Amino acid sequence: MKPDIRFGPAGRPMGYKGKTTQVCDYIKKVGLDAFEYQATYGVKISKQSALELGENAAKNDILVSMHGPYYINLCSQKEDTIKKSVERLVQSAKAGEWMNSYRTVFHMGFYTKYSPEEAMKKCKDAISELLEKVEALGINNYTFAPETTGKKSQFGSLEELIEICRSFDNFTPTVDFAHMHARSGGIIKTKEDYAKIFDKIENELGLKSLHCHFTKIEYTDAGEKKHHILSDSNFGPPLTPLLELISENGFNVTLICETPYLDIDALEMKKEYSSILRG
Known part of the structure; x- marks a missing residue:
């Protein structure tokens, strides 16, 4: 069976002025096939x-994911912050089930004064509480997808997320290639660099599917600074090697565009991928 490769915007398309509930009509019309609903400032x-929205997506064969609120920190030093973060993720899972979202993407938090090991323990404790609440509410159709983060002060290296996803059911990573690029000081340059990421996920989690984000990114010594449009050649990571690898490695991939041009650049990504397939 041919792998399922999809492209779509992170949030409302630039060219769309209608209701969010009907957005997938537009996404289908312009030639895209995924949509990440943004609940970044609250569900x-x-x-x-x-x-x-879920019905509109199903009608148009658009794969929906949800990005949970930014105000989440599962390794905060404040127990009230963790409690509120868990509640926001419960709300995200509930709304995600309504709209038939296949992933609930979120950032896990900041180390603050904790060591990475201490932050890991705090996150695991919070996730155990989260899953108890989700189960108690009878929410069954969910997959939490913690995202690789772009700042060195944030919990969310690929290694940390693999450990989290290995430890809990219904967890799978979201790989933001720009965040990984920024966090590492610009390490992603070739198809082989991308292949190491896919291989690690396959070898350590047994996955052959990946939900991921892409943008060009500006960074400092601290990590992520600013997202840039796809055509900005001054910034990485490079897109073409990633698309070449996706065309070869047999993974199911949903690639969500996070550049400032959202649907416009998502379509450019899909066009380049189609060109690679044609050879």
Whole structure:
């Protein structure tokens, strides 16, 4: 069976002015096939609207994911912050189930004064609490997808996320290649660099599918600074080697565009991928 490769925007497309519940009509019309709903400032969508979005996505064969709120820190030094973070993730999972989101993406938090090992323990304790609450509410259709982070002060290296996903059911990583590039000081340059990431995920988690984000990124010694458009050649990581690898490695891949041009650049990504397939 041919791998399922999809492209779409992180949030409302630039050219779309209608209701969020009908956005997948537009996404299908322009030639894309994925959509990441952004609940970055809180899960505010109603049940009815979420159900309508899910129906609209199914009608158009658009794969929906959700990005949970930014205000999440599962390794905070403040127990109240962890409690609120868990509740926001519960809300995200509930809304995600309504809209039939296949992934709930989120950032796990900041180390603050904790060592990486201490932060890992705090995160695992919080996730255990999260899963208890999700189960108690009867939420069944969910997959939490913690995202690789772009700042060195954040919990969320690929190694840390693999450990989290190995430890809990219904967890799988979101790989943000730009974040990994920025966090490492610009390490992603070739197809082989991308292959190491895919191989690590396959070897350590047994996965042959990947939800991921892509943008060109500016960074400092501390990590991520600013997202840039796809055509900005001054910044990495490079797109073409990634698309070449995806065309070869048999993974199912959903690639969400996080450049400032969202759907415009997502379509450029899909066009380049199609060109690679044609040879």
